[in-house]
Amino acid sequence: MRDETDNGNPRSTARIFGHPIHPMLIPFPVAFFIGAFVTDIIYTQTAYLMWQYFSIWLITAGLIMGGLAAVFGFIDYFGNRRIRALRPATPHMLLNLLAMILSLVNAFVHSRDGWQAVVPTGIILSGIVVLILLVSAWLGGSMVYRHGAAVVE
Amino acid sequence: MTRALSLLALVLALAACSDPKFDESSQLGPDPKLPDPKAYLLPPINVAPGEGWKNGATPKIAPGLRIQALATGLHHPRNVYVLPNGDILAVQAKSPPSEPVKRPKDLIFGIVKSKATKFPGSPDAESRITLIRDANGDGKPELQVTLLDHLNSPFGVVWIDGFLYVANTDAIVRYPFTPGQTSITAPGQVLTELPGGPIDHHWTKSLTVSPDGQRLYATVGSNSNIVENGFEAEKNRAAVWEIDRATGRSRVFAGGLRNPNSPNFYPGTNTLWVVVNERDELGPHLVPDYLTSVKEGGFYGWPYSYYGQHLDPRVKPQRPDLVARAIKPDYALGSHVAALGLTFYTGTSLPAHYRGGAFIGEHGSWDRYTPSGYKVVFVPFANGRPSGKAEEVVGGFLNMDNGKSLGRPVGVAIDKTGALLIADDVGNTIWRVTAAAPAT
Numbered sequence: 017m018r019d020e021t022d023n024g025n026p027r028s029t030a031r032i033f034g035h036p037i038h039p040m041l042i043p044f045p046v047a048f049f050i051g052a053f054v055t056d057i058i059y060t061q062t063a064y065l066m067w068q069y070f071s072i073w074l075i076t077a078g079l080i081m082g083g084l085a086a087v088f089g090f091i092d093y094f095g096n097r098r099i100r101a102l103r104p105a106t107p108h109m110l111l112n113l114l115a116m117i118l119s120l121v122n123a124f125v126h127s128r129d130g131w132q133a134v135v136p137t138g139i140i141l142s143g144i145v146v147l148i149l150l151v152s153a154w155l156g157g158s159m160v161y162r163h164g165a166a167v168v169e
Numbered sequence: 170m171t172r173a174l175s176l177l178a179l180v181l182a183l184a185a186c187s188d189p190k191f192d193e194s195s196q197l198g199p200d201p202k203l204p205d206p207k208a209y210l211l212p213p214i215n216v217a218p219g220e221g222w223k224n225g226a227t228p229k230i231a232p233g234l235r236i237q238a239l240a241t242g243l244h245h246p247r248n249v250y251v252l253p254n255g256d257i258l259a260v261q262a263k264s265p266p267s268e269p270v271k272r273p274k275d276l277i278f279g280i281v282k283s284k285a286t287k288f289p290g291s292p293d294a295e296s297r298i299t300l301i302r303d304a305n306g307d308g309k310p311e312l313q314v315t316l317l318d319h320l321n322s323p324f325g326v327v328w329i330d331g332f333l334y335v336a337n338t339d340a341i342v343r344y345p346f347t348p349g350q351t352s353i354t355a356p357g358q359v360l361t362e363l364p365g366g367p368i369d370h371h372w373t374k375s376l377t378v379s380p381d382g383q384r385l386y387a388t389v390g391s392n393s394n395i396v397e398n399g400f401e402a403e404k405n406r407a408a409v410w411e412i413d414r415a416t417g418r419s420r421v422f423a424g425g426l427r428n429p430n431s432p433n434f435y436p437g438t439n440t441l442w443v444v445v446n447e448r449d450e451l452g453p454h455l456v457p458d459y460l461t462s463v464k465e466g467g468f469y470g471w472p473y474s475y476y477g478q479h480l481d482p483r484v485k486p487q488r489p490d491l492v493a494r495a496i497k498p499d500y501a502l503g504s505h506v507a508a509l510g511l512t513f514y515t516g517t518s519l520p521a522h523y524r525g526g527a528f529i530g531e532h533g534s535w536d537r538y539t540p541s542g543y544k545v546v547f548v549p550f551a552n553g554r555p556s557g558k559a560e561e562v563v564g565g566f567l568n569m570d571n572g573k574s575l576g577r578p579v580g581v582a583i584d585k586t587g588a589l590l591i592a593d594d595v596g597n598t599i600w601r602v603t604a605a606a607p608a609t
Contacts, residue, residue: 063485063486065397065398065399069271069272073273073361121210124210124211125210127272128209128485129276129395129397129450130392130397130481130485131482131483131485132208132482132483133483
């Protein structure tokens, strides 16, 4: 299989009708994990349990959609050495992996009962994950907007 | 990916580890040792799947006693009650429909715990009361007949003054009834509604009557482990209710009792005693379940604190005003033993050692690795107060080889011959404990 597009950019392996799948999925975990941090903040201000339960569902949804995004991200990463060779690719992958692992731990923390589901460990983990995602999403963006990963024209 | 796998391995390794060493006997009695509360990533869970009694196996018994099955093949018997004429009522109950799922955790816990309530091939739970008659007291009933069927998750039952009172999970219902009857055709009449669903976490409502026969006392357990369903769902729960028998009017008699069960007046006194299941997920050795006398208007801590003023770090907002007057319970029974049954020994046919003391049915733990409970214990009393260490009377409910439960004890009662009766909801049996030799 060719590892570049017609105009010479690195090509995505996991595609549907010519569009790469990984970038279609990645907004979901990013939005879910940021949402969980927001609902954690509101819970600490209100002690109203609904917000805490929003957080755990958002983290769970983030893990599921993030897991799916990771599958297609790995296919692209390991499926094409030119993708792998892009400077942001490896840090992007490692940071996302770290965010997923921390979020998995965070899901267990958020499954505690009451205040200790969020304060202090839960909200700290939620905040760290948001910071990591800011960096790793920026790196992912660089791969497309600067290095033209999977860009056809 | 390897990191994810190694994390998974870590989680599994945690699941396989054991509880920290602890002197369990330090949590029996009036001054239990209370370690610091813990917060877990994965709380210790060890649910004993049901297995049932095979080939005539029976629980193990303390020296000087003998145990036999009085009735078998019941449908999840939770409680046992003896009528004035000696007829025995076995209260069987289905759990109410499961509560709405709030968190992913609720889904997982629901699946894990459901394994502990029955075993493959066991009879399905039914919400019914079976009358058992053993007129000559030889332990071989002449009659076993369904007295009431299609109830709503009943637990407590008491007879007084021409009426049989049944505590369903949502109401106390009374039936005109004269001991000796073996069927009830009259429809029940609701005396007092009790907090039921749609959220009905601790659903067993148990019942007793005051010594003067005028008032009923019903237990209403909390609607959560530690207020996960919000404070509004806990209104009038975690309490013992007092109900006027004539009018059905009710009030909270005492509160802060997380999951109280089997209220009983100490014989010859006006002091009400109850066994209480304390909170989970603070560690394998927190918080000990207890036996306590219940003071009118008393507050016993839940959810804000335990054993007096030990604050629960999970509860926000706190209530310092309530914590300040939280009463320390009388007698700790050990952590997570799940004390559900209580009866005072008023008979004379068991060895003299047992007279005036309390028998307590401990359903058994799930929230720790090393099982606790799964037995019936005896707490000696002197001058109407506990006077010594709790001791095992009936055990062997757990198969230590495979970690499965042969049975699980719940409600206890004393029959007209002075024998101890035990409802076993996994073994679907009513056990009868008598003296090995006639009492001297």
